[in-house]
Amino acid sequence: MDKTKLETWGNVNVSESYLREPETIRDLRNTIESVGKRGCIPRGLGMSYGDQPMNSSGDVIRPSFSGKHIKYISTSGLVTVSSSATFAELLEQIVPLGWYMPVVPGTSSVTIGGAIAADIHGKNHYRQSSIADHIESMTLMLADGETIRCSKSEESSIFWATMGGLGLTGIIIEATIQLIPIRSSKVLVDRKSFSNFPDLFEAMKSHITSAEYSVAWLDLASKNNLGRGILETANHSDSEPDPLSSYETNPILSLPSFFPDLLLRKSTVSAYNSLRFLSAGRSENNEKIELSAFMHPLDKVRNWNRLYGKTGIIQWQMAVPETSEHTLLDVVDAINNANAPAFLVVLKKLGVSNQAPLSFPMLGWTLAVDFPAKHEGIYGFLDDLDQKLLEAGGRVYLAKDARLDPKLIPKMYPGVHEWRAIRRNIDPDRRWQSDFSRRLDL
Secondary structure (H helix, E strand, O other): OOOEEEEOOOOOOEEEEEEEOOOOHHHHHHHHHOOOOOOEEEOOOOOOOOOOOOOOOOEEEOOOOOOOOEEEEOOOOEEEEEOOOEHHHHHHHHHHHOEEOOOOOOOOOOEHHHHHHHOOOOOOHHHHOOHHHHEEEEEEEOOOOOEEEEOOOOOHHHHHHHOOOOOOOOEEEEEEEEOEEOOOOEEEEEEEEEOOHHHHHHHHHHHOOOOOEEEEEEEOOOOOOOOEEEEEEEEEOOOOOOOOOOOOOOOOEEOOOOOOHHHHOHHHHHHHHHHHHHHHOOEEEEEEEEHHHHHOHHHHEEOHHHHHOOOOEEEEEEEEEHHHOHHHHHHHHHHHHOOOOOOOEEEEEEOOOOOOOOOOOOOEEEEEEEEEOOOOOHHHHHHHHHHHHHHOOOEEOOOOOOOOOHHHHHHHOOOHHHHHHHHHHHOOOOOEOOHHHHHOOO
């Protein structure tokens, strides 16, 4: 069997692996039982920024037996869906029926299995927590080929280890999820721009109590307006039920293979940010827009990651507790003063954490920043930010990571020792492996 070249969304890591696409549950079991010393790792659509779904010279499993993605939806909004279904596929079917996923990621191209493996959060974590909170149960195939059903009350330790476990506890076959009812496929959006970060931050805190969704875009390339940005808050439209509700995710623009790397110099990023800030205007209230446009604005451009050029992108996403929220200003200031161009910077509010040992969110705030991977000194700069974050009691999002020092894992994720014990118990021969797990000694 020939190796297949695999990449991820960040385009920083490339690997050659044996791509296995079992067509039945039995084939999947046989595949897992036949892997070699390098083990195997599940893979969805490869939307990770780093090496999470990669396994150089080992096996990568992408099941092809999903068939009908949605197997069942109850009158109370319980849906059973294949792990290989994307959010786009699921939402296109359930929104016209008056239902919505309580938690969605920034792109609709993520698979349900990948979302669970990353324990994704959205623009409403402070209201709806992460996806783990809404998973009623899931079917998981373990390293020995056994298929189990796990939930918060049944095989609960495996359930929680799988949430945020990035495919290292088993392969998710399907999940049953509790949906939320909606009356329309539209949301009412308030948008306001701010000339500095402190003002934006205070406004964001004051809007949390009244907004179902909240997100802020920051400009960290402007020397004269530190952390200026745009705050967007939204609520589901409570109008009469809309019989024409739909969820369109088709892109309207597709980028060519790659843009020149010189596009992402600090000067071009600064110019782009200025244009975006000015075009947003000062304020806009109660604008009614489609859910898909608010939740997944970048999905309108196919392969937008190609903007970062051939050398790819590093996304550094951090969480900091409320008690250390002043650290946000320190980080914003450090990035603003650095030479590294911060192209896309997003701030969101986080609610309370769950009991998954490797789950990322904590009560506080999360900042996600995209940096060109080729930029000189970027790795050392991010190492310094990690230390600043560690001192504040924060952590880096493992599902986005491509370069974290493994020595920091126990400090950022104290539950990792518990997680490792569960993993050893259900996978003593370490059949589940990835470049990510070896890099971070998980």
